[in-house]
Amino acid sequence: MMTNCGYLEPQFFQSSAEPEEEEEDEELPATEKDLAEDAPWKKIQQNTFTRWCNEHLKVLNKRIQDLQKDLSDGLKLIGLLEVLSQKKMYRKYHSRPNFRQMKLENVSVALEFLEREHIRLVSIGE
Numbered sequence: 001m002m003t004n005c006g007y008l009e010p011q012f013f014q015s016s017a018e019p020e021e022e023e024e025d026e027e028l029p030a031t032e033k034d035l036a037e038d039a040p041w042k043k044i045q046q047n048t049f050t051r052w053c054n055e056h057l058k059v060l061n062k063r064i065q066d067l068q069k070d071l072s073d074g075l076k077l078i079g080l081l082e083v084l085s086q087k088k089m090y091r092k093y094h095s096r097p098n099f100r101q102m103k104l105e106n107v108s109v110a111l112e113f114l115e116r117e118h119i120r121l122v123s124i125g126e
Helices: 020-025 030-035 040-060 067-071 075-085 100-116
Strands: none
Touching: 040 067, 040 075, 067 075, 075 100
């Protein structure tokens, strides 16, 4: 029997003598593999986007190592947006965000900038 993933169901090839516990050791279906945190295509996209960001952030002498950590305070995100748009942020932001609230405000400034510039974010998030 074919599933919508395009592979044969393993139950047709198992003998009835096998214990059910072994099913947990089987590989994940293709769709679950693709969505897994360590899926190869995700790593490739992360690396590609990181290199792209770093190419643009060179102008500011800034660098990203880890996308999630390095963009979380909003500073490098703001810098990237300013370099790409060749415009300054409309609002002031925290240049030394020490607290979570300050970091969130910086990210909000960046998102507000995108909104005011009529830039839509598509396919962002999981």
